[in-house]
Amino acid sequence: xxxxxxxxxxxxxxxxxxxxxxxxxxxxxxxxxxxxxxxxxxxxxxxxxxxxxxxxxxxxxxxxxxxxxxxxxxxxxxxxxxxxxxxxxxxxxxxxxxxxxxxxxxxxxxxxxxxxxxxxxxxxxxxxxxxxxxxxxxxxxxxxxxxxxxxxxxxxxxxxxxxxxxxxxxxxxxxxxxxxxxxxxxxxxxxxxxxxxxxxxxxxxxxxxxxxxxxxxxxxxxxxxxxxxxxxxxxxxxxxxxxxxxxxxxxxxxxxxxxxxxxxxxxxxxxxxxxxxxxxxxxxxxxxxxxxxxxxxxxxxxxxxxxxxxxxxxxxxxxxxxxxxxxxxxxxxxxxxxxxxxxxxxx
Amino acid sequence: xxxxxxxxxxxxxxxxxxxxxxxxxxxxxxxxxxxxxxxxxxxxxxxxxxxxxxxxxxxxxxxxxxxxxxxxxxxxxxxxxxxxxxxxxxxxxxxxxxxxxxxxxxxxxxxxxxxxxxxxxxxxxxxxxxxxxxxxxxxxxxxxxxxxxxxxxxxxxxxxxxxxxxxxxxxxxxxxxxxxxxxxxxxxxxxxxxxxxxxxxxxxxxxxxxxxxxxxxxxxxxxxxxxxxxxxxxxxxxxxxxxxxxxxxxxxxxxxxxxxxxxxxxxxxxxxxxxxxxxxxxxxxxxxxxxxxxxxxxxxxxxxxxxxxxxxxxxxxxxxxxxxxxxxxxxxxxxxxxxxxxxxxxxxxxxxxxxxxxxxxxxxxxxxxxxxxxxxxxxxxxxxxxxxxxxxxxxxxxxxxxxxxxxxxxxxxxxxxxxxxxxxxxxxxxxxxxxxxxxxxxxxxxxxxxxxxxxxxxxxxxxxxxxxxxxxxxxxxxxxxxxxxxxxxxxxxxxxxxxxxxxxxxxxxxxxxxxxxxxxxxxxxxxxxxxxxxxxxxxxxxxxxxxxxxxxxxxxxxxxxxxxxxxxxxxxxxxxx
Numbered sequence: 001x002x003x004x005x006x007x008x009x010x011x012x013x014x015x016x017x018x019x020x021x022x023x024x025x026x027x028x029x030x031x032x033x034x035x036x037x038x039x040x041x042x043x044x045x046x047x048x049x050x051x052x053x054x055x056x057x058x059x060x061x062x063x064x065x066x067x068x069x070x071x072x073x074x075x076x077x078x079x080x081x082x083x084x085x086x087x088x089x090x091x092x093x094x095x096x097x098x099x100x101x102x103x104x105x106x107x108x109x110x111x112x113x114x115x116x117x118x119x120x121x122x123x124x125x126x127x128x129x130x131x132x133x134x135x136x137x138x139x140x141x142x143x144x145x146x147x148x149x150x151x152x153x154x155x156x157x158x159x160x161x162x163x164x165x166x167x168x169x170x171x172x173x174x175x176x177x178x179x180x181x182x183x184x185x186x187x188x189x190x191x192x193x194x195x196x197x198x199x200x201x202x203x204x205x206x207x208x209x210x211x212x213x214x215x216x217x218x219x220x221x222x223x224x225x226x227x228x229x230x231x232x233x234x235x236x237x238x239x240x241x242x243x244x245x246x247x248x249x250x251x252x253x254x255x256x257x258x259x260x261x262x263x264x265x266x267x268x269x270x271x272x273x274x275x276x277x278x279x280x281x282x283x284x285x286x287x288x289x290x291x292x293x294x295x296x297x298x299x300x301x302x303x304x305x306x307x308x309x310x311x312x313x314x315x316x317x318x319x320x321x322x323x324x325x326x327x328x329x330x331x332x333x334x335x336x337x338x339x340x341x342x343x344x345x346x347x
Numbered sequence: 348x349x350x351x352x353x354x355x356x357x358x359x360x361x362x363x364x365x366x367x368x369x370x371x372x373x374x375x376x377x378x379x380x381x382x383x384x385x386x387x388x389x390x391x392x393x394x395x396x397x398x399x400x401x402x403x404x405x406x407x408x409x410x411x412x413x414x415x416x417x418x419x420x421x422x423x424x425x426x427x428x429x430x431x432x433x434x435x436x437x438x439x440x441x442x443x444x445x446x447x448x449x450x451x452x453x454x455x456x457x458x459x460x461x462x463x464x465x466x467x468x469x470x471x472x473x474x475x476x477x478x479x480x481x482x483x484x485x486x487x488x489x490x491x492x493x494x495x496x497x498x499x500x501x502x503x504x505x506x507x508x509x510x511x512x513x514x515x516x517x518x519x520x521x522x523x524x525x526x527x528x529x530x531x532x533x534x535x536x537x538x539x540x541x542x543x544x545x546x547x548x549x550x551x552x553x554x555x556x557x558x559x560x561x562x563x564x565x566x567x568x569x570x571x572x573x574x575x576x577x578x579x580x581x582x583x584x585x586x587x588x589x590x591x592x593x594x595x596x597x598x599x600x601x602x603x604x605x606x607x608x609x610x611x612x613x614x615x616x617x618x619x620x621x622x623x624x625x626x627x628x629x630x631x632x633x634x635x636x637x638x639x640x641x642x643x644x645x646x647x648x649x650x651x652x653x654x655x656x657x658x659x660x661x662x663x664x665x666x667x668x669x670x671x672x673x674x675x676x677x678x679x680x681x682x683x684x685x686x687x688x689x690x691x692x693x694x695x696x697x698x699x700x701x702x703x704x705x706x707x708x709x710x711x712x713x714x715x716x717x718x719x720x721x722x723x724x725x726x727x728x729x730x731x732x733x734x735x736x737x738x739x740x741x742x743x744x745x746x747x748x749x750x751x752x753x754x755x756x757x758x759x760x761x762x763x764x765x766x767x768x769x770x771x772x773x774x775x776x777x778x779x780x781x782x783x784x785x786x787x788x789x790x791x792x793x794x795x796x797x798x799x800x801x802x803x804x805x806x807x808x809x810x811x812x813x814x815x816x817x818x819x820x821x822x823x824x825x826x827x828x829x830x831x832x833x834x835x836x837x838x839x840x841x842x843x844x845x846x847x848x849x850x851x852x853x854x855x856x857x858x859x860x861x862x863x864x865x866x867x868x869x870x871x872x873x874x875x876x877x878x879x880x881x882x883x884x885x886x887x888x889x890x891x892x893x894x895x896x897x898x899x900x901x902x903x904x905x906x907x908x909x910x911x912x913x914x915x916x917x918x919x920x921x922x923x924x
Contacts, residue, residue, distance in 0.1 A: 041872075041873070047887075047888040047889065048884055048885060048888035048890060049888065068872075068873040069873070070871070070872060070873055071884045071887075072868050072869075072883075072884075072887075073868075073887050074615045075613050075614060075615050076613065076771070076868050076869055078614075078615040078616075079613050079614075079615075079771070079775060079869060080778070080869050082775075083774075083775045083778035083779055083782070083869065084778055084782050084789060086782055086783050087782050087783060087787075087789070089782075089789060089790045089872070096615065097615055099615060099616050100615040100616060103615075103616040104616070174610065176610050176614075177609075177610040177614070179615050179616070210517070210599050210600060211599065211600040212599065213594070213595040213596070213598065213599075213606055214595065216886075216887060216889065217596070219700075219889075220700065220889065220891075223700065223701070224476075224477075224480065224482055225481070225482030226476065226480045226481045226482055227481075236889070239699055239700060239889060240699070240700055240701065240889075242699065243698040243699035243700060243701045244698060244701050245700070245701050331616065339415050342415070342600075343414055343415055
């Protein structure tokens with residue numbers, strides 16, 4: 001075995017070199033992070049079309065500041081900011097549910113945009129003490145498949161969702177997974193009352209509902225005819241309707257939650273100045289007008305008209321008793337009651 | 348098995364002193380502790396700290412007390428058990444059919460059979476809904492047929508109850524169907540690699556003694572394949588209980604552990620990390636128990652064969668050959684249904700989320716903008732990660748079988764941890780750990796590679812382990828006693844014998860990396876968007892046509908290299924793959 005000593009040394013060396021090479025390979029392309037001057041990193045929970053359209057306008061308006069959008073779902077972009085909090089790599093959150101930044105105020109920097117004066121006071125009032133800025137305005141809505149449901153039978157109100165004919169044919173996203181579904185739950189609580197009678201009503205609706213694991217599946221399922229009726233929000237429903245889905249939007253007669261989605265400045269991000277300019281830009285008139293006209297997104301500004309084909313926001317009845325802060329405060333409580341409701345249905 | 352002479356033992360003892368494999372063991376431990384245990388410990392500890400009050404068992408008590416949670420555990424175990432059973436029942440005969448029973452068209456077959464493993468995010472599961480959902484193509488056909496036969500049932504069908512016995516795809520049935528047809532290639536690949544290293548003389552002896560091919564298969568071949576079968580079944584089980592995409596899409600309100608952990612942890616409002624951690628620990632306990640059972644069962648006996656002669660394909664009875672062919676192409680056809688649906692729908696004209704029948708290349712035109720770079724990223728990342736997994740997999744696999752001890756058992760358990768943690772949660776753990784000194788990896792491509800390697804390493808390891816069980820240590824000892832160094836022995840004797848396992852492990856790793864989304868979506872940054880990110884982005888933008896187009900390109904990117912490899916290797920591929 002003595003003779004094998006040098007080869008053994010060699011073998012260890014060869015092994016180390018092999019591992020070393022692989023590690024080196026893994027580290028190629030591992031440059032400095034995204035801290036380039038003249039850039040802004042936007043964690044975007046927006047649809048591809050919106051990102052593309054806004055990026056084109058930004059490139060014309062600010063040719064020296066490169067926009068690096070990182071698209072993902074709302075949950076994922078917020079989680080990213082949360083995980084990176086010791087050394088933020090992103091600058092802004094773009095198009096997320098407002099509940100996120102409100103629930104995690106340490107991660108976001110309050111900022112008043114240059115456009116603040118042009119924003120409808122209803123939305124600035126909500127956002128005033130919160131670390132986010134209104135982006136687009138989103139009413140919650142019901143939808144139904146016109147091939148499966150004749151217009152005269154369509155639901156008109158939240159209460160109608162409890163009718164036995166929707167048993168197993170109503171699509172609703174899980175409110176513990178989706179922010180918009182939580183807003184819809186809170187709206188029902190506001191409409192029916194946070195008491196035994198109110199939750200009894202919600203139980204009837206949940207007994208009809210199929211609980212889907214993401215909010216995007218609701219309009220997709222109703223459009224495909226998998227479900228007859230769905231609880232969703234206006235702009236995603238509008239996207240389907242505009243493209244010819246056999247689907248109609250209903251604003252419930254008791255009233256519905258109308259709230260802005262949010263942009264937010266990430267605290268300690270690498271490009272704070274560029275980020276503020278981008279946040280101003282998102283609220284600016286040309287961008288909001290383009291989004292309203294081309295992509296049917298309701299503007300948060302007073303001087304941009306409602307998108308073609310959608311009723312003016314003043315014609316949609318707000319749900320009495322619902323407001324943003326109340327909904328955020330009661331989230332844990334309502335979700336717990338909702339879970340208990342689901343379990344009592346299954347038993 | 349050959350008896351151990353005193354000489355062998357002397358050689359062993361001498362080798363144990365300053366054994367390079369001890370260095371490898373220490374290195375593997377250090378690496379896995381640093382890349383797996385450290386981030387996860389940090390994550391779980393921080394989640395306990397935020398709740399205030401140490402590792403109390405309150406969360407576990409909550410878990411077991413609340414039916415909402417307990418049901419998820421029961422569902423996961425049920426789906427996991429069923430999928431594992433079905434995949435084994437499909438995968439083992441399939442591997443035998445292809446290797447032994449004369450099924451024609453092997454070159455194409457061996458490339459096609461890997462495709463079901465490529466499940467572009469969400470798109471595959473949507474295909475099943477498109478076919479078998481309440482308004483699916485097949486469902487509507489069946490319903491029309493049923494109503495024609497039973498006119499009285501028309502009203503019930505109209506109300507959406509579905510055809511009796513078949514019902515709808517939603518719920519556990521759909522998850523089991525989708526995952527079985529998605530994951531059986533794991534069993535197939537592992538068993539195929541192993542079957543080619545079976546000593547032909549054992550089977551020949553059996554048939555010379557008058558056993559029918561079926562009896563030989565049952566009583567000789569299958570027992571020898573046990574490590575491969577169990578290894579494949581283990582991968583299927585772990586994959587199933589950790590899978591998030593299929594339950595999310597076709598589970599409807601059938602909650603399983605990964606969807607529960609996801610909603611507890613990944614939440615736009617911060618979630619409940621402590622409860623999520625407790626739930627992950629429970630999932631981890633389940634997977635570790637299954638892993639230990641597998642190790643115990645395999646450890647009870649020996650599977651080594653002294654002969655190295657590989658079996659030639661023998662003349663099989665025409666009946667068996669016919670049945671094998673029908674079975675193989677039947678299973679393959681069924682499991683390729685989602686891929687076919689994706690490819691067909693990618694050519695449908697689309698406006699936004701709405702697809703119409705017809706033919707158009709519009710989806711490809713739309714997606715082409717982001718494809719070249721994303722394709723390069725996917726190819727680069729999957730190749731680098733696979734290379735790393737193969738090197739580490741060979742080392743660790745060798746340690747697990749040849750240097751078996753409590754230490755290597757610990758290594759094995761550690762290796763399997765990432766399976767019990769949903770990719771998104773693991774990504775958060777990696778960000779938390781490596782977004783600050785001593786190692787800054789966030790915002791670089793390295794963190795993607797790290798996450799791929801630790802999540803996919805088990806495939807490479809299982810591939811190696813299954814084959815290594817067949818190789819008699821005496822073969823290596825002979826080489827050492829003839830004066831070859833351990834390294835030379837490893838390189839010239841062991842490595843070539845392991846080749847089939849290495850290739851099958853590498854293929855599984857590569858295919859799984861190339862379609863990974865759940866950790867990628869948190870870890871990638873602008874320039875490193877992969878094909879699966881492009882697909883995911885189109886799905887969440889409700890552009891199902893462009894998502895289908897990108898998925899088709901991804902399928903092609905997996906299929907073409909595999910086909911070329913098979914054509915190039917010809918008959919040799921049959922031994923390797």
